[in-house]
Amino acid sequence: MKGNHVKSLHARLGALVAGMSLLFAAPALAQGAKPAELKLGITTFSSGPASVFGVPAKAAAEQWIEEFNAAGGINGVKITPVFIDEGLGGDKLLTEYRRVVQEQGVKVMLSAISSGNCNIVAPVAEDLKVLNVMWDCGTEKLLEDRRYKYVVRTQANAVTEMVATVVYLLKTKPDFKTIAVVNQDYAWGRDSWEIFRNTLQALKPDVKVVAELFPKFGAPDFSTEISRLQALKPDVILSTSWGGDLDTFVRQAGQRGLMKSSLFVLPLAESSAERLGAALPEGVIIGARGDHYFLHPELKDEPKHKAFVEKFRARTRSYPIYPVYHMVAALQAVADGHNKAIKANKGQWPSTEQVAGAMHGLEFKGLTRAVKIREDGQGLEDQLLGMTRNRAGYAFPVMENMMIVPADLVTTPVGQKSPEWVKTLKPDVLKSDRIKVYAK
């Protein structure tokens, strides 16, 4: 018995030592030598409620990388994705994140969808000196509170999205008096409302907020909230909810006629529209967290965009929603960033530090309008909003009366803090001729 124990311990130790020596013996890549492949870590939700975003985005990543590799990759280097499920929870995500970086040698991470997860991974990426592209999370505080060398965001943040929503609302319905909000009770729901409210108060101070409701995340029933809203009769009802929460809220509100008496503003509803189908009525203001839409007023017929949409539909049997566009944008940015760094490095393969440097100031074009990454790492992504309308050929309402708001007009300038900045907004912003309106 005793002998066995000792023996197995020896064996185990031996294996460990062998493993360790292998680890240390792995030859460090010489600077400038082209790697065999570029391992790209991608965190996305495969489980949990946010998998409504994660699953289509993962399909998009696979589709894009297949095509990209077939076309030669980055200077001949192919991209190999490593997917991590964000739905496991913050601690498991962090463990997996570090495992792929520290063990599998991943140098570039696309992370994350959830703002909470972005908060967790950003400081770690900086410590580990790995390029982290925040591809879908909205928290603006992250890049405002601290200057990161290795962390960039390839899409807009919550400020851009919310201010643009206020702009659209005020331009299409300038004369409303009361507003109520029903948001999910977590950081996104709370923070997005704070930005929206402060912006609205700066641009139209006479609006009265009649109810601020924060039902819990994942609530299955909004009956009481809807009764209360029917009693209050606000002109406008805002909800930045998404996924199952938004679906349930829209369904129950629709069933009880609330959507007839109030104007609904749902900045994330583009991602729910196809699922909701006829349950989403006409005349609702919806947005897509960026300027992406498969019926993009400028780019819907552009060959690259059109081909992507068709292929994506064939693959997943649904239209691409905003996280799909965000994923493609982030992948394109990584590719372009590498190419830019290679050029600056006289054709040699760049270090992670050089790529991270190249990402700042990069201008790239995903499937829709070009995005510029500022020196603080924040991407400037224009915002597209519209109003739902039924149209022949689609089993769900699509956007019409679309408007594209340029990002720099509605984004906190570098070095300023958003809570103060939105309060300084002037109604003049509504008159800017750079806001493009597409009638029909």
Add this chain to the structure above:
Amino acid sequence: MSFELLMLAAADGFSYAGLLFLVSLGLTLIFGVQGILNVAHGSLYAFGGYTAATLAIWAAEKQAPTWVLLAALVLAALVVGVILGGILEIGLLRRVQDKDPVLQLLVTFAAFLIFEDLQRLIWGVSPYSSTEVVSRLGNFDIFGITYTAYQLLLIPAVAFGVYLGLLFALRRTRLGKQIIAVTHHREVATALGINARKIGLIAFIMGAFLGALGGALAAPTTSLVPGVGTDMIVLSFSVVATAGLGQITGALITALLIGLARSVAVYTVPELEVAVPYLIMVAVLLVRPNGLFTVAQARRI
């Protein structure tokens, strides 16, 4: 808070209480007969909901009449109750019947974990729903507020109907009396010639059916997403423990109490909405350690 608002809150609380009662009733029935607190009960709720939505979507596409849509909901609950309930009871619980109650409870916890992933493998992650039946049944107004007939009338009516039906069945039918006998004392009942095994299985399937029925009736108004059963478990636990384990009428009253308190909280202190059922539970258990309606007797149904 005005009287009018109180009435509105009551209306909303009613429908919620109806669903909560159905699920809790299943849980308390199973406990009464089997002595097992079934953690997997939330999964039955979720499976019932998903199956009902799947059936109802299919029926709605075929332009089925309203009664068929309603029947589809019940059918879904029946299928889930019989299949999953049967698998749970025969495949799992019987094997641990003689083990420590802690182990029995843990086995249902394990089953819950397995069902959670199974449900995602079957139905995926996108929200599921079928609202057709709600719009078919139409709306009506109270105090200028529009309600759906489905939520305000149908769900409470079904819940109350099930309550009366179960009371009748337990008191007046042979099977019901056998169930009560087993609940009283399994060994004595067996000695009297009752097949306690069979009765246990039937009661378990009935309980599973009620849990699934709660989910099936919720399906037309809510969106089914992964994790939908998780909250239902603790909520129905709190109803059952507050009422007293095995108390049918108690569960009805407690579900109403919790439903009403919750919607009053949305109007007055929305911060406490989620905590309300548990605050009630703590308060009740501190004053009456065995629940509100438990009386000093062996009988649990």
Add this chain to the structure above:
Amino acid sequence: MARLFDIRILTIAGSLLCLILGLAFPWSKTPIIVGLCFGIATLGVAAMVRAGQVSFGHAMYACIAGYTVAFLARAWPQLDGLLLILAGVGASLFAGAIVGVFVVRYRGIFFGMLNLAISMVLYSVIGKFYAITGGTDGLRINRPTLLGIEFERAGFETVLLVGTLLAAIGLGILVQRYFQSASGEALAGIKTNETRLEYLGLSARRVLWDGYLFSAGLVGLSGALFALVQGLVTPDIGSWLRSGEFVFIAILGGSGHAIGAFLGAAVFELVKLFAAAYMTGIWQMLLGITLIVVILVAPEGIVGLLMKKSALATPRRKSPWGTRREENKWTP
């Protein structure tokens, strides 16, 4: 005492494995620390299980300690990590002492339910008061100093790993001693025959209260450590699912010996890690199947299995799990 010798070797081998793995693969330090935290918490829950009481709310003490750490670290960033941990444990002991007064009056299912209810109140209140608690997103904690020294991430984690490991070993030994001491046996007496316990002149409630306080402190310590290693506390560390996982691990490991808690936690973490890397999407299913297999094959847990295998197992008192059903039928 051949049996003890086995366990000693197991402990030493396990500790060495933790250290070597942690130093060789830096990413593995966090899962190892988390696993040890789960083990420490399970020690506490296992103490309750020995008394025949299963709490579905013990994670609330991890939550209380974690949030205490977070609040203090945010209010006074210069506070040392060790002080934060002590404060966290203190807070959970304080809460455990008060809650304990009420819950020790309950047995069986109602004990579990009351703990569940209290933890759910805490969980939902923390999730709701966004301005104070950060809501469901929780509060971030910046790396504090440890023993007055400021560390980089790598050093910080190494120190935490070593510290947690030492604490785990020390507590494991302490708990094992407690189990074998008079008060530990009295605690087990609540399960086997409470009336007899009272005849011996002991107050069952007092005995259970002592055990409850002890277990609250252990779970609290795990919560404080967990908060520091993750740099973040969320209400999830106090959710009923987490409490269920503690019970899960206690059963998995077996409560025959304190080391069961750590063996259970190791298996639990390994299954989760394995599933995260290779079988995304079905980790809960894997855990569930593992649990069912353990309950059917080895109802006394991994420890029970090991002890049975060891032919030299010393005679023990009646197994804590194999008692007949009638003896501990849950109330009512």
